[in-house]
Amino acid sequence: MSLDGELLSTLVGLMEEDSETMVPARLSLLVYLYFARHATFPVLQKKLGFTSGNLSSHLRKLEELGLIQISKSFVKLRPTTFAVLTKEGAERLRSQMVRMRELVSMVVDKETKSEE
Amino acid sequence: MSSDVDKSDNDVITRARRLLLLADLIDNYPQVVSRRVAGLVYILIGGGISFATLIFMSLQDLLGPGDPFLTNIGFVILGLVASWIIGFRLIVPLTRSYPVQPSASEGGKAASALWGVLGTAIVLLSLVIFQMGLAELFPPTLQFIMGCGFTITYVFGKRASSYNFYSREHVYFAIAIFLSMIPMLIVPAAAYVVLIVVDMGGIYAIGIHMLITAEGLLVESEGQGYG
Numbered sequence: 001m002s003l004d005g006e007l008l009s010t011l012v013g014l015m016e017e018d019s020e021t022m023v024p025a026r027l028s029l030l031v032y033l034y035f036a037r038h039a040t041f042p043v044l045q046k047k048l049g050f051t052s053g054n055l056s057s058h059l060r061k062l063e064e065l066g067l068i069q070i071s072k073s074f075v076k077l078r079p080t081t082f083a084v085l086t087k088e089g090a091e092r093l094r095s096q097m098v099r100m101r102e103l104v105s106m107v108v109d110k111e112t113k114s115e116e
Numbered sequence: 117m118s119s120d121v122d123k124s125d126n127d128v129i130t131r132a133r134r135l136l137l138l139a140d141l142i143d144n145y146p147q148v149v150s151r152r153v154a155g156l157v158y159i160l161i162g163g164g165i166s167f168a169t170l171i172f173m174s175l176q177d178l179l180g181p182g183d184p185f186l187t188n189i190g191f192v193i194l195g196l197v198a199s200w201i202i203g204f205r206l207i208v209p210l211t212r213s214y215p216v217q218p219s220a221s222e223g224g225k226a227a228s229a230l231w232g233v234l235g236t237a238i239v240l241l242s243l244v245i246f247q248m249g250l251a252e253l254f255p256p257t258l259q260f261i262m263g264c265g266f267t268i269t270y271v272f273g274k275r276a277s278s279y280n281f282y283s284r285e286h287v288y289f290a291i292a293i294f295l296s297m298i299p300m301l302i303v304p305a306a307a308y309v310v311l312i313v314v315d316m317g318g319i320y321a322i323g324i325h326m327l328i329t330a331e332g333l334l335v336e337s338e339g340q341g342y343g
Contacts, residue, residue, distance in 0.1 A: 009342070031138070031142070034142060035145065035212060037210075050256065087213055087214075087215065090146075090213060090214050094142055094143060094146075094214075097138065097139040097141060097142045097143065098143055100135065100139060101140070104132045104136055105136055107132060107276075
């Protein structure tokens, strides 16, 4: 399979443009929160397999970008951290994925045609 | 060596297809949520009307016509409106967390405006019909307005969504409503029974059907990004 120059540069452009969220760990956090709407810190850690320090830093970065909201409250008398995807976060993820779909489907199409 | 390259190419293609599927799911998930919320709204409306009707009939039997009856009905309506406001405030924000396509948003606003107009028309027509002493004409007239409302809701839903079955149940419900006008006109004594069975049953059926089939939008989306 070969990627032509135009496609490759578009893909790189997309990744550079969204370099803050085009990190696998952050993208997986956004995707998880997109479907779950909200999740507690231990759930995210367990489901996505992050260390607590790693998860904290990614959550903080996503919060700074306004893509998630973090709140703390007591659940069964224990302090628990909640992460909620904001509307901006949902919009950003969706537009990124739609653009990635366009690029990848172009490559897949090209590959399928060349196989035929 | 060549087989290794082919294997690696196939792996990349498989991963690319998974990514396309994920992108499809993310793209279509807001519609799933809005369908779920629409289903819950229908069930809430159906449940509220059923409960209010039950209380209304019980109070009518217990108190008979007059001031105490009207006062109690006032409390029932107040309670119903308050519970709907609370219910809608709880479930409608679920849709606001997700991006909505402009066409879908316009379709939703148009449907709300339509039902506002139709609701006013129902109230005005009922006042006119009952004042003219033509009470037997109320159920078929109500059915006609409801049938038109659900047909237009179907048209708005179809225009606002790329999925054909997104609001197909509305058109089936509209057909059932229009057909129910026939027994109402033939046997006016049974008109209210037909009205309750068709309208309330239909509202519950639409709500439950929307909830059950919401996930179907995701299945429908599979493979769309494969080009």
